[in-house]
Amino acid sequence: MTYTYHNPTLIEFGKEKIKSIFNYIPKDAKVLFVYGGGSIKKNGVYEQVVKALEKYESFEFSGVEPNPTVETMNKAVKIVKEKNINFILAVGGGSVIDGCKYLAAASLYEGDAWDFLDGTTQPTEALPLGVVLTLPATGSESNCGSVVSRKTTNEKRFFFSPKVFPMFAVLDPSVMITLDDRQLSNGLIDAFVHTCEQYLTYPNDSLLHDGYSETILKGLITLANNWNKRDTYHWQENLMLLANQALNGFIGSGVPQDWATHMIGHELTAFYGLDHARSLAVVQPQLLRVMFEDKKEKLLQMGQNVFNIDDAQKTIEKIEELYHSLEVSTNLNDYEIDDKVVSNITNALEKHEMTAIGEKQNITLDKIEQILTLTMK
Incomplete structure (x- = not known):
């Protein structure tokens, strides 16, 4: 056995842990709160996240689909650059989290960020990312992998980079009640x-x-x-x-x-x-x-x-x-x-x-x- 193992993601596990994100996001951060189709508005997660972010300047981006696409996530990249956002908060399952890993790296990249997915290059930097997990499946909340699709060419590719490890991940099982x-x-x-x-x-x-x-x-x-x-x-x-x-x-x-x-x-x-x-x-x-x-x-x-x-x-x-x-x-x-x-x-x-x-x-x-x-x- 020869290996190097490093996992920098802090885990907050248990009920009512969503409010703890305030402890980990820098107080002067401009936050983009990213989620999927809106199911978080049915299980109380949305309200909890909004309350935890009330002292921050924050923006929302919704509509990340299952199997997130670069076409969707590039719209979020545009918002990040226009608003000078410097922290990404992914609220959802593996698709939202994977999409946000791409977003975190793409927002600081000058070229076409599909380069990360086709292996042309690796991210050299990324915006800090936090996660509130709503659907357990992929483990994406505490690893450095991202799987993203490109609709126009029917491609689903992946990249790995230590730059996109989430800083923290909140795992509150009580949010699963509506799954x-x-x-x-x-x-x-x-x-x-x-x-x-x-x-x-x-x-x-x-x-x-x-x-x-x-x-x-x-x-x-x-x-x-x-x-x-x-x-x-x-x-x-x-x-x-x-x-x-x-x-x-x-x-x-x-x-x-x-x-x-x-x-x-x-x-x-x-x-x-x-x-x-x-x-x-x-x-x-x-x-x-x-x-x-x-x-x-x-x-x-x-x-x-x-x-x-x-x-x-x-x-x-x-x-x-x-x-x-x-x-x-x-x-x-x-x-x-x-x-x-x-x-x-x-x-x-x-x-x-x-x-x-x-x-x-x-x-x-x-x-x-x-x-x-x-x-x-």
Whole structure:
């Protein structure tokens, strides 16, 4: 194990923590308060944020969509530059947070900030960013990754930069009370696959990383098995914490990571608008089947330590059953696709130079074609 791990995001976890943002935003800051479609006006979050910002000069930007686009976020960049804003407050789930990471970096960049997404350059500076999390799923509230789309070209890309780590993140589970079943199941599946991407590879020497990943996976399975309690605070706080720990960077430090399910899933979302988590649920089981020989040792370990079974093949079935128990289909035919889906996805991956992905860089375009064909079983 050789790695450097640094996570500078301060976490405020628990009820009535939104008011604490006053302690972390500089008193002379000009704040842009960014949110999505307005659901925060139904669960009391909007009022709490407005009250916490009452002593600041603040502005609002709303309308960040699921799978945020540069077309939308560039409108916010314009406001930041016109109003000389120097602090970004993201209030929402992973989409709002990812969009605001792009915003924080793009606001101090003179060129076209899509450069960060296509790999032309890396951010050298960014505005400070704070987060109030409303939808647990992506872990974006305390990591340095951002996934943003470009509508005009059907592209969904990502960048990582230590410059866009949030300064702080407020995680108040009580704000989850108005989330619907689709949002909750998506969040649980997203966190589950995030953990698998850092765990379901090949054996490593880290007892802590494997044990920590298995604890997260078992916790998420417990929540799925107690789906009828999803409207309780206890259930919601556990999802919020598990999703945060699944992708705050630690469980992937010093161990092999996969992420091929995400690369394929991103293209499905870009072309067909599938919910991010549902694209993962479609791709992952078939990827595990196609790459079984590479992954069978960790699948067996997961079966033994997470599902209490002694069978690597059945572990894949158990994962699929988990998604079905949340009423999420793993069959691509159940979503709005066309007969060009295989060529669209493989051509896009080739264009983005993702022709050898996965922990061993051996998930090639022919294997991706195989995976996608199996998803339409």
